[in-house]
Amino acid sequence: MKAIIQPGRAAGTVQAPPSKSIDHRMLICSGLTGGLSNLSGVSGSCDIVATMGALSALGAEIKRSSSGSIQVRGTGAPGVFSAGCSDSSEKKEILPLIDCGESGSTLRFLIPVSLLFGGGIFKCAPRLMERGISVYEKILPEKAVEISSDRESCLITVSGILQAGSYVIPGNISSQFATGLLLALPLLPETSRLIVKGPVESRPYIDITLDVMRQFGVHVKVSEARSVETDCCDLIFTIPGRQQYKAGNYVTEGDWSNSAFLYALKKIKEINREWDSSQENSPMTITGLNPSSSQGDRVCPELMDSISRRGTEKALDISGCPDLGPVLMAFGAATGGCYLTGTGRLRIKESDRGQVMAQELAKFGIEVRCGENDIKVFPGKLQKPVEILRGHNDHRIVMSLAVLSTITGGTIDDAEAVSKSWPDFWHVLFSLGIHVDLEN
Numbered sequence: 047m048k049a050i051i052q053p054g055r056a057a058g059t060v061q062a063p064p065s066k067s068i069d070h071r072m073l074i075c076s077g078l079t080g081g082l083s084n085l086s087g088v089s090g091s092c093d094i095v096a097t098m099g100a101l102s103a104l105g106a107e108i109k110r111s112s113s114g115s116i117q118v119r120g121t122g123a124p125g126v127f128s129a130g131c132s133d134s135s136e137k138k139e140i141l142p143l144i145d146c147g148e149s150g151s152t153l154r155f156l157i158p159v160s161l162l163f164g165g166g167i168f169k170c171a172p173r174l175m176e177r178g179i180s181v182y183e184k185i186l187p188e189k190a191v192e193i194s195s196d197r198e199s200c201l202i203t204v205s206g207i208l209q210a211g212s213y214v215i216p217g218n219i220s221s222q223f224a225t226g227l228l229l230a231l232p233l234l235p236e237t238s239r240l241i242v243k244g245p246v247e248s249r250p251y252i253d254i255t256l257d258v259m260r261q262f263g264v265h266v267k268v269s270e271a272r273s274v275e276t277d278c279c280d281l282i283f284t285i286p287g288r289q290q291y292k293a294g295n296y297v298t299e300g301d302w303s304n305s306a307f308l309y310a311l312k313k314i315k316e317i318n319r320e321w322d323s324s325q326e327n328s329p330m331t332i333t334g335l336n337p338s339s340s341q342g343d344r345v346c347p348e349l350m351d352s353i354s355r356r357g358t359e360k361a362l363d364i365s366g367c368p369d370l371g372p373v374l375m376a377f378g379a380a381t382g383g384c385y386l387t388g389t390g391r392l393r394i395k396e397s398d399r400g401q402v403m404a405q406e407l408a409k410f411g412i413e414v415r416c417g418e419n420d421i422k423v424f425p426g427k428l429q430k431p432v433e434i435l436r437g438h439n440d441h442r443i444v445m446s447l448a449v450l451s452t453i454t455g456g457t458i459d460d461a462e463a464v465s466k467s468w469p470d471f472w473h474v475l476f477s478l479g480i481h482v483d484l485e486n
Contacts, residue, residue: 049461062300077106080122081293154222158230161208217246244278250342300334
């Protein structure tokens with residue numbers, strides 16, 4: 047599908063979309079309770095649908111109520127505390143098939159959770175298979191878990207029972223591995239210890255996990271220790287066993303990550319009005335966001351302010367909020383350039399986000415240099431692209447290009463990719479006064 051966007055200035059009031067990061071975690075915690083939970087404000091994105099399907103495959107009952115909320119009757123992780131359940135020799139003969147689609151969160155969060163029940167067969171989109179589960183492939187076989195991957199069929203099979211004990215994982219690959227273990231280990235009979243070796247990137251996502259777990263009544267002790275090997279701080283989690291997630295009524299909060307695209311539209315409009323006083327003074331307002339949220343992407347307004355004032359003069363470290371990379375590159379292209387560091391992990395997302403943004407920004411006449419762990423967007427004048435913009439089947443690339451196309455106009459392919467995280471994105475743009483035509 048193609049999105050044909052006409053130049054325009056966004057105006058009006060818009061509600062922030064629900065936080066996909068929080069939704070994944072609330073759904074999993076609800077699925078592990080022994081009762082019925084009611085979750086309000088849950089996203090209908092493809093990634094969240096994948097997690098709901100995965101929990102259903104593991105035995106949870108999930109349905110959407112007439113009011114739009116999600117009702118989850120949890121499995122209670124049956125048998126986890128029973129005698130012999132922690133014996134890894136007991137494995138299910140028939141493993142459930144769990145379709146993760148393109149959702150890295152679904153895959154990496156639910157592998158340890160599935161091992162509470164004996165494991166599962168995880169079906170992945172090709173790009174998700176490329177991103178892989180290297181951390182689990184290293185540590186879980188040491189705990190008598192069998193893991194096999196079939197790249198041709200895009201299936202990952204894990205079989206065994208998760209064991210309490212000590213786990214050591216790197217912190218510079220993905221925080222999703224830490225989250226998966228943190229969600230599952232409290233349900234085991236004994237205390238476990240998880241060490242995440244520094245440098246720890248995307249730590250705010252781990253903080254989100256701990257916050258949601260606390261809401262559901264599960265607690266973890268966190269400490270830090272400086273590693274002699276790396277001279278970085280390791281995170282040490284002491285995870286008491288025999289805990290239980292508590293069913294109840296829970297409400298998700300607005301998503302700072304996707305709201306960054308709204309902030310980019312808002313800030314670009316404000317800057318243009320400063321440059322040209324003839325610009326109409328119709329405001330744009332974003333509601334539904336928690337300014338004290340544990341979401342690391344809440345720094346997006348601050349980072350955009352810095353870019354608009356300092357351009358390429360000041361390096362901005364985004365290692366704690368890598369999902370903001372594409373939209374910050376787009377914002378920098380529109381406002382005089384930017385210099386981002388801590389960008390190495392952009393290569394292992396739904397696309398190689400630094401490189402593909404560089405390719406697409408070139409169509410706007412903007413030069414970009416991508417280093418091993420830094421990206422520089424050079425100042426330049428935006429031009430209307432004469433070529434079709436490629437979305438690279440990556441929701442954040444598509445939405446970033448949409449922001450720039452509201453300035454110059456443009457046509458973006460892979461427009462349907464927004465359904466991964468924000469299915470209503472094009473409708474929201476239209477509601478803000480941006481003319482968008484969608485063509486198959």
